[in-house]
Amino acid sequence: METGSHAHHEDPRNETVRIYVNGRIVPRAEAVVSVFDSGFLLGDGVWEGIRLHNNKLAFLEEHLDRLYEGAKAIDLDIGMAPAELAKKIMDTCAANGMHSGVHIRLVVSRGLKSTPYQSPKANVGGATVVIIPEWKEAHPTAKERPMSLFTAHVRRGAPDVQDPMWNSLSKLNCIAACIQADKAGADEALMLDPHGFVATCNSTHFFIVRKGELWTSTGKYCLKGITRGNIIELAHRNAVPVYQKDFSLTEVYGAEEAFVTGTFAGVMPVGTVDGRQIGDGGRGQMTARLQSLYADLIQQECPAD
Template identity: 60%
Template sequence: MYSFAQRSDTSVLDEPLYANYLKLTGLHRPYRDQVLAAQDPDGNAVVSQQLLPPTRGAGGGADSATGGNGNGSGNGSSGGGGVRRVLYAKHMGKHKIGLGPELFRRAQHVILVREPYGVLQSFSNVLEPTQQELGYTALLEIVSELRVLGRQPIVVNSDELVRQPAGVLRALCAALGLPWQDAMLSWPAGPKPYDGLWAEWWYGNTHKATGFDAEVRDARKPLPPHLKPLLAECYPLYDILSRQAIRPLPEAEPVPRPLSAPPPPPGAGEDEGRAGQADGHHPNNHHPNNHPNHLNHHPNKGGTHVYVSDPRNADVLIGIRDGVSGRFELVWRPHARVSVLDSGYMLGDGVWEGVRLHNGVLFLAEEHLDRLWEGAKAIDMELGISKQQLQQLVYDTVDANGMTSGVHIRLMATRGLKPTPYQNPDITIGQPTIVIIPEYKEPSPVPREVGIRLFTVHVRRGAPDVQDPGWNSHSKLNCIAACIQANKAGADEALMLDPQGFVATCNSTNFFIVRKGEVWAPSPRHQLQGITRARVLQLCRQYDIPARETDFYLTQVYSADEAFVTGTFAGVIPVVAVDGRTIGSGSRGPLATRLQTLYTAFVDSYCAGGRRTM
């Protein structure tokens, strides 16, 4: 509403059908009596007298109250002499109750829909949410009614509007047949003369903003348990509406992009290309007790990825860039999904990174994104996004969750949607699927202090001409097979050899030994080029700790003074036994302890300067 109010050709009304809704439903509002006194409670009279006077035609736009869901109808005047020809009338979808069909026949409607988690969080600050109050069902009814009348609904995704205000508003103006005006992008802070009298209850954050890109929303907090069933009900309705949303329009593009997906390749029917949009999760996975954190404390099980269980993870928002539509959305974890026809699910075709968030900063983000891009280039996968843009999407995701520290992020990119199960990468619809999973995930202090046990497995790290071990790929069966054998042996992680029998790496971390005060790292030929590994070697050089990369056998491991592993999540973890042989004293050694301290100090120093842009 504030955006359209800045146009030179538009006047605005704030929910003129509110009194009609309150009268017919009898619902409580803290300002109910004031609204009934200030507005005409006869909705059809409001339509005929304010929204569709006989001397006017059709046009207009839409908005939503309190960051929730709304549909708008408007009209315009063809008169001159400074008369504004477009009337923008903001409504909530539920306000259609008791109205005749005339408003739907003559006015242009736009549906604004927002991700349900934020809607429930905002609404519950003032009133107890219900499905009727939230209005998702009403919005779907409006879309259906418009289609029956032969009118194409215009749907705007509120979250995408905040992320790309200029592009979405350009697309909306083009769809409405209105000229673009730059003034729509900003407005002064504070209350407005056209606000409804309910503004002090609902518009607090909105009044702080001066534009979409500076919009202030409620700080994220977990929903109370009694609202979780309602949230689950809203998501399928939101999905239906959001899939129909208009796409942002670049400044130089004169017409909106088509709403439909690109045609599938020859031999794949449209139904095949879309069939995989179904939920790939088993229904039981939505139950909190099936959350991965509840699997963390396996009896007598240690390891480099043992973490402190955090119930907040059941409610995180996960960022998903759909490669077909190009839309990026933040989705509540129980409803986050990709297609069963996605290349990553079917074939393990993709690359990924694990990144830490510390003091609001993505630790070593540049190096992680460089490695992601290197792997994507190696498998001939064009991500369709720049490193800077992807970094911003990661920050958008953690910000939406109110996260600052103690966070581990799994960043995944797969080749995208397949029209049919088939490995050829050329047979893919759209761009890669990108998923950002942030979790509150503090490492358990036990492995750091007590150490872990390794078991050397028969599964080897392959040569680069088989499957390059330098790819951080979704195809992890080689490492999983190694992990299985280590599990069966009762160890915490697998130690893997290269094809020549030299020590290579562990199944999920990089391996080091210490002999006579010198750090030895296996030659990098048959292992992932670990970012933490490289940083530890750099710290050794910086603090005059002798270190080298070299080939060595298990014999040198068994007789080492110390051993340790490194990883993004693990940091530096001591190894106290390999294949039943005690390493050194059988406890954390002095050099591992020193490197832990140096590495922790480096993390703090790196993240002390605030966010970095690439």
């Protein structure tokens, strides 16, 4: 079982799940793409992780806005309008009899190449679109069991290297950070920006609590997180002082609380960073409060019929 922000129980139903591949919904064993696909050859594409709750796609507009903005930035034509893509996601879930407790990986690559070469001029045909829905929910202990983080030597780059706002298939920098954290015995990696300030984690966003204030990074060197944005908005609505700012590891080590956010598990407490205990090492009051507020927001976004 995975640990940390993606801890979950395996569900045997996923062995026979049906997956959308370029207009066809096929059994998992038949869901394949060519070895000449741009995603396989070069990591050339974008993706989103989306949750299905009460037969509704949570924060769908925000996810599709991010997907299409990233695709436009790398001059990738998805080949269909957002509304059509949203329908295909729901059709794929319906084909599996899915209604709730589902995590969806939406992947769009630049498509087939005539030969293994990085230039888009070598591409033939349109984009490859894959929709992978799974019965997958966060482990019940994820909201209570504090995660451990380790600061990786791998940094988040500036936009003139590879824009960190792209949710691209090219994730090797984050994977390298994840590996370093794993080798250090931690659940996830904390990553710094080019100036040495805290940026984000390898697959989630990072917050600390100091003297009743909520701090997170400036956002300049991290993905435009959907859950991150929702937590910032919830803080504003509920009179919690929240700041997007530069802060150092020293200020992290001295924080009263820390937590991470992500589409899959929402809000998860952090107990240690680089072996330093944060606060009392458990889930803090602010973290618990924001977890509750976020759960309510999900229900408002995806009400039961």
